[in-house]
Amino acid sequence: xxxxxxxxxxxxxxxxxxxxxxxxxxxxxxxxxxxxxxxxxxxxxxxxxxxxxxxxxxxxxxxxxxxxxxxxxxxxxxxxxxxxxxxxxxxxxxxxxxxxxxxxxxxxxxxxxxxxxxxxxxxxxxxxxxxxxxxxxxxxxxxxxxxxxxxxxxxxxxxxxxxxxxxxxxxxxxxxxxxxxxxxxxxxxxxxxxxxxxxxxxxxxxxxxxxxxxxxxxxxxxxxxxxxxxx
Numbered sequence: 036x037x038x039x040x041x042x043x044x045x046x047x048x049x050x051x052x053x054x055x056x057x058x059x060x061x062x063x064x065x066x067x068x069x070x071x072x073x074x075x076x077x078x079x080x081x082x083x084x085x086x087x088x089x090x091x092x093x094x095x096x097x098x099x100x101x102x103x104x105x106x107x108x109x110x111x112x113x114x115x116x117x118x119x120x121x122x123x124x125x126x127x128x129x130x131x132x133x134x135x136x137x138x139x140x141x142x143x144x145x146x147x148x149x150x151x152x153x154x155x156x157x158x159x160x161x162x163x164x165x166x167x168x169x170x171x172x173x174x175x176x177x178x179x180x181x182x183x184x185x186x187x188x189x190x191x192x193x194x195x196x197x198x199x200x201x202x203x204x205x206x207x208x209x210x211x212x213x214x215x216x217x218x219x220x221x222x223x224x225x226x227x228x229x230x231x232x233x234x235x236x237x238x239x240x241x242x243x244x245x246x247x248x249x250x251x252x253x254x255x256x257x258x259x260x261x262x263x264x265x266x
Contacts, residue, residue, distance in 0.1 A: 038228055038229070038230055038231070039228060041089055041090050041091060041229070041231070042090070042227055042228050042229045044089045045085055045086070045089040045090050045229065046227070048085055048089060049081075049082060049085045049089075052081055052085070053078065056074060056077070056078040056081070057144075059074055060074045060075070060144045061144065064143060064144055064147055068147050071144060071147040071148050072126050072148055072149070075121055075144075075148050076121050076122075076126065078118075078121075079118055079119060079120070079121030079122045080121075080122055082118045082119065082122075083119060083122045086115065086119075086234075090221075090222075090229050090230075090231060091231030091232075092221055092222070092229070092230075092231060092232055092233070092234055093232075093233045093234070094119070094233070094234050094236070095233050095234070095235045095236070096123070096235075096236045096238065097235060097236065097237045097238060098237060098238030098239070099238060100123070100124070100212070100238055101212060101241070102125060102178075103176055103178070104172075104173035104174075104176055104177065104178060104179075104209060105178050105179075105209055105210055105211070105212045105241075106178070106179050106180075106181070106203060106204065106207055106209040106210070106211045106212070107124065107127065107178050107179065107180040107181070107211075107212045107214060108180075108181055108182075108183055108200060108211055108212070108213045108214070108255050108259060109180060109181070109182055109213075109214045109216060109259065110182075110184070110214065110215050110216040110217075110259040110260065110262070111182035111184050111185075111186065111187050111188065111216070112187055112188060112189070112190050112216060112217065112218045112219030112220075112222075112224065113187060113218040113219050113222040113223070113224055114187075114222070115216075115218040115222050115234060116182075116216050116218055117129070117182070120180055123236065124178055124180070125177070125178075126149070126177055127177060127178045127179070127180045128149045128150060128151050128168075128169070128172040128177055128178070128179050128180065129150050129151070129179075129180045129181075130150075130151045130152075130153050130165075130169075130179065130180065130181045130199070130203065131145070131150050131151070131152065131153065132152070132153055133152040133153060136150075136152050149172060149177070151165065151168045151169055151172065151179065152164075152165075152168070153165060153199060165202075165203070165206065166206045166207070169203065169206065169207055170207070173207070173209065178212075179203070179207065179209070181199060181200060181203055183196040183197055183199060183200035183255070183259075184196065184197065185197045185199070187219075187224040188219075188224070189219055189223065189224060190217060190218075190219030190220050190223070190263070191219075191263050192263075193256070193260040193263055195256070196252050196255065196256055200252065200255065201248045201251070201252060204244070204248075204251055205248075207244075208244045208245070209244055210241050210242065210243055210244055211241065211242040211243075211244075211251070211255060212238065212239070212241055212242075213238075213239040213240075213242065213254070213255045213258035213259050214236050214237065214238055214239065214258075214259065215235075215236070215237040215239065215258060215259050215260060215261040215262040215263075216234070216235070216236055216237075216259075216262070217234060217235050217262040217263075218234045220232065220234075221233075221234060222234075235262060237261050237262050239255075239257075239258030239259070239261060240254075240258065242254050242255055242258075
């Protein structure tokens, strides 16, 4: 009963609050677009507040998080980490599928924040555009983030990495910081009921640039699935 009440309270407070943040971002985008990153970060902190005090979910980080232009590769189990990244890192640029940028209003705000669109066609022009956007981001000292599984997966599952990781790894030549996340244990994909507990980020060993594709993928795949045993 308590879990259901907490989940309902979270849904009401977070989504109503999110609507207000979106309206604020739309207004600010017209007069002071440089303030968009600050609003996005504030929204992420609001989400962390709701998760902690409404759902009873704490957040723990195991291992040091290096700052600067790294390629962060993360496990993807729930909506939690997609929003919480803005709390975890300093204004990261998140690679997202190109279709999301066509959403009215939201797409313009996402571009203003600095999200990086990924074309699924993976043609030469798309790869050049991706490299240009990512290098502009790292030139600002910001990290680039990618969820290499492409979609949320249930906790405990470890599908192979999609081709997007290998492409970014080769294009950018950046050291990779792999991170495992076990958010699916307490906030299962597509489930209304979200349980109290602790969500852990486990930072893996940095993968250097320049490795062959097979070795880089194997090391990253193992690292982002390091929490799978804790079902």
